[in-house]
Amino acid sequence: MKIIIFIIDGLGDRPNEKGETPLKIAKKPTMNRIAEEGICGLMNAIDIGIRPGSDTAHLAILGYDPYKVYTGRGPLEAFGLGLDLKEGDIAFRCNFATVDDNFIVKDRRAGRLDFETAKILEKEIDGLEIDGVKVIFRSKGYRGALVLRGEGLDYMVTDADPHKDNVKVEEVKPLRKEAEKTAEILNKLLKIIYNKLKDHPVNIEREKKGLPPANIILPRGAGIVPKVEKFYEKYKMKGAVICGTALIKGIGKMLGLDVIEVEGANGTPNSNIMGKAKALLNNLDKYDFFLINVKAADEAGHDGKFELKKEIIEKIDNMLSYIFENINKDSVYFVLTGDHSTPIEVKDHSADPVPIVIWGKSVRKDDVKEFDEFACAKGGLHWIKGEHVMRILLDLTNRNEKFGA
Numbered sequence: 001m002k003i004i005i006f007i008i009d010g011l012g013d014r015p016n017e018k019g020e021t022p023l024k025i026a027k028k029p030t031m032n033r034i035a036e037e038g039i040c041g042l043m044n045a046i047d048i049g050i051r052p053g054s055d056t057a058h059l060a061i062l063g064y065d066p067y068k069v070y071t072g073r074g075p076l077e078a079f080g081l082g083l084d085l086k087e088g089d090i091a092f093r094c095n096f097a098t099v100d101d102n103f104i105v106k107d108r109r110a111g112r113l114d115f116e117t118a119k120i121l122e123k124e125i126d127g128l129e130i131d132g133v134k135v136i137f138r139s140k141g142y143r144g145a146l147v148l149r150g151e152g153l154d155y156m157v158t159d160a161d162p163h164k165d166n167v168k169v170e171e172v173k174p175l176r177k178e179a180e181k182t183a184e185i186l187n188k189l190l191k192i193i194y195n196k197l198k199d200h201p202v203n204i205e206r207e208k209k210g211l212p213p214a215n216i217i218l219p220r221g222a223g224i225v226p227k228v229e230k231f232y233e234k235y236k237m238k239g240a241v242i243c244g245t246a247l248i249k250g251i252g253k254m255l256g257l258d259v260i261e262v263e264g265a266n267g268t269p270n271s272n273i274m275g276k277a278k279a280l281l282n283n284l285d286k287y288d289f290f291l292i293n294v295k296a297a298d299e300a301g302h303d304g305k306f307e308l309k310k311e312i313i314e315k316i317d318n319m320l321s322y323i324f325e326n327i328n329k330d331s332v333y334f335v336l337t338g339d340h341s342t343p344i345e346v347k348d349h350s351a352d353p354v355p356i357v358i359w360g361k362s363v364r365k366d367d368v369k370e371f372d373e374f375a376c377a378k379g380g381l382h383w384i385k386g387e388h389v390m391r392i393l394l395d396l397t398n399r400n401e402k403f404g405a
Contacts, residue, residue, distance in 0.1 A: 010298025011338025022309035038359035041381025057339035060386035072223025078145035080246030092219035098212035110214035154179035161218035230256035239289035267295035301342025333360035
């Protein structure tokens with residue numbers, strides 16, 4: 001039996017003045033069919049009242065305790081950009097940015113630096129060495145990942161990124177004594193990078209064109225690559241991830257899941273989501289487990305766009321229709337849910353639970369006939385946490401070991 005966990009990122013919402021959510025009023029015949037044929041409920045990925053990030057939520061849904069294996073977003077972004085990380089590496093998320101001679105941030109994204117220019121500047125950073133610490137850097141447009149590899153490093157440091165323009169780059173400070181070396185290395189590195197990039201031919205040309213120079217990087221979200229049990233070791237299943245974002249790819253790579261790349265899948269409202277559906281079906285015989293993430297609904301939630309979120313959900317329903325034309329209950333257990341809510345009114349993640357349905361041949365069907373935040377609350381799964389999802393699926397597919405005699 002195959003297992004598919006399909007996550008609509010940022011799916012849940014809060015009702016507007018009419019009592020509606022984008023999911024509730026969207027035309028979604030396939031989602032409703034899945035709900036009617038499955039067992040429904042509500043889920044908090046981590047726990048009731050906890051606002052999860054997409055990273056911690058996905059880890060929890062995959063059966064990993066985020067309080068033990070999550071140290072920060074940096075390592076996951078670095079994995080997602082294809083870096084070969086080692087246990088103990090310290091990793092950061094980064095932006096190329098524009099600063100003046102006083103290190104005042106003028107543009108946190110350096111004019112949303114293009115991929116080709118970023119790759120040229122990447123070469124000036126990647127491979128540097130400071131006080132015996134190796135610097136590894138990869139870019140993807142204005143975004144990037146920075147890795148420090150060496151002895152005596154610790155991830156408990158503050159961000160250099162001030163998270164807004166027209167303020168000075170923050171001095172990196174240790175949050176505990178063990179991190180003093182890391183903070184010192186980072187502060188040195190930022191000055192070295194600025195001196196290497198400020199007069200780089202690429203930036204001179206950008207300034208001639210009236211474009212902001214990409215003359216520094218802004219590290220944030222420090223984390224250490226943890227020792228983590230690989231997915232196959234934990235569940236004895238060969239698994240794959242299909243997604244468009246570096247973060248979710250990074251989670252997959254950290255856990256030893258294969259990443260199936262889909263051209264045009266980029267996590268935006270224009271993402272090639274049908275390409276993800278085809279990738280799933282084309283690889284269905286090769287894997288026991290699939291994690292699929294569709295990001296765009298979360299983007300619409302962050303932007304506060306009710307109608308766009310509804311339209312994205314309807315597009316996803318069409319994607320699901322194609323999938324369900326080609327799978328059956330005799331071979332697949334399918335979970336449809338979100339990782340967290342991203343309410344239109346909040347424009348950020350919230351702790352509101354998300355609807356969840358498990359579809360497959362041996363589930364105890366309930367009376368729920370629609371897939372939304374209200375109807376699923378009446379379902380037979382009741383209210384569960386993310387850590388329960390894999391346990392339930394292992395049991396349904398007869399992979400669970402008995403506890404006791």
